Amino acid sequence: MTQLLKVGIAGTGSYVPEKVMTNNDFTKYVDTSDEWIRERTGIRERRFAPEGMATSHMAEIAAKRAMEAANVAPEDIDLVIVGTVTPDNVFPTTACQLQRRLGCVRAGAFDLAAACSGFIYSTSVGWNMVRSGAARNALVIGAEKLSNLLNMKDRTSCILFGDGAGAAVIRPMDGPSEILFSSLHAIGDTEEVMILPAGGSRMPATKDTVEKELHYLRIKGREVFKFAVSKMVEQVELCAEKCGVPVSKIATIIPHQVNLRILEYASEKLNVPMDRMMINIDKYGNTSAASVPIALDEAVRSGRVKRGDLVVMVAFGAGLTWGSVALRY
Template sequence: MIYAEIVATGGCVPERVVPNDFFNYLVDDADTWIASRTGIRERRFASPKESTSDLATAAARSALARANMEPGELDCIIVGTSTPDMYLPATACMVQKNIGAKNAVAFDMNAVCSGFIFGVETADNFIRSGKYRRVMVIGADTYSKILDFDDKGTCPLFGDGASAVILGATEEKRGILQSMIFSDGGGWELIQVPSSGSRCPVTAETIAAHDNTFKMSGKQVFVFATDVIPRIIEQVTTRAGVSVGDLDYIIPHQANVRIIDFISKKTGLGKERFLLNLDRYGNTAAASVGLALDENLRNGTLKPGQLVLIMGFGGGLSWGGALIRL
């Protein structure tokens, strides 16, 4: 049987650090207000000349370097993003050109903050089928480009970044042991950019109304997240034939520490088993899970043989998880 193992990971965040007090114009003592509600202390914003493909390219090069792999060895590049460089062509094709992966098919996938997880499942299926042997999955977003900086309920939450993982075929039982992804279109209106496509094209009027910026129904999304996360933990582990207690670590989408606190209490899993970095990066959308995975592999927290569950949730509505034996 063929499995998809992690060959290498990479990550990239912009240089510009934006502390909570940047938002003092919205609320008094923004640092205390934001940190107490979200756990976020700072985030990174891309420069005006820096795009999603730039961050994705840097993450991809980092992963290739750690794998000691030539770009031409890649069979496929999947970029999960909801902030592409432009409507067309695919951001993945720009990354393909930038890194010189001339033999790789490249395409984008938009599952909003679940994009990395959706990409991992897709790559796993490609590899298990024997179609491809080496697939790079990238999660990359620059939400600072689409935020409404007059909306204190959303703009302090997000940061920019990119993460990459190279998955390779192996006959040993390690890597991705089980994965599951889900969608519920009944909740699509909860997370959206109203004026951004053919449904409501961008005009001077929609710009004036800020309809070309990110909108989220925060309370309803919190209820959604705290419902689906425990379910995906239980579903993935059960299908894989392991118990929740067997998990060494969980890497969740880095959205809000209150969500993690709730899940920890609901599942009985100690908070120390959830690997977080949202205090330093905020919600980096599709990049968040991969950034935490890369960071904890590099710092030695994650070790060979450990059992790790990665999970995401976001617009669509969408959610999913993947169980990995390192």
């Protein structure tokens, strides 16, 4: 049996577009207010990518920053995974476009669709490929342009999301850095809690689907709320147990930036102070698969997460999917 290698995150990078959409900007489209959005979600603003900027363009910048931080050359990357539900095209994949543009000439590349859990899933796959020796340097990315899918007439969903990308290079490492544990889960969503109704093989794009506004995402926010709190608590406790420590020993939790109130409930149930959670939802809203890697990158670059710190990343999303990764950064 192959000996598993000790593998860590060598470097991170992220990118958000320049255009800021404040809460007040949404009052032009729907009956809402800055106060309602801030109090019910914790979001103050988010970024929207301009027309012509695709998911791959944001991913490319984040990936270059991650490779630079990891001191890894593009030709040494042998696996590119892009967690996204807003690919540039259904095919060719965003990962293949990136593989070429980045010059990762030796790399296999694929997209991974797990919605907001996309980076957790991608990291878990990358980690297992590298530790088994099937790849040496994996570039894992979470990138989304959700602004394209927002129905700007639906106040319950359009205010929640933003665009962006985050990336990490995973490779064998000396020293304290090590990915320790990961767990991935799913339960098929038969209730259409979160769905993009049209545009797939079940309901291809037609004039009718456009007129019926079936190319915009739909969510049942209240149901997501309960699901998110319970999964976040469960996953953080599981990571602590698998790492053989109490939850209080986790230096930083990097949660999917879904709603500040969800994170507050979870912090109360876990008995973890809010300052141990990395939170940037106020600036970017929910960027789906990009949310965890953007928060990770900000935590690393600001010095909040240091080498050797025990970090737990946790996310949940459409599918339904959820999962976690525990690591010594």
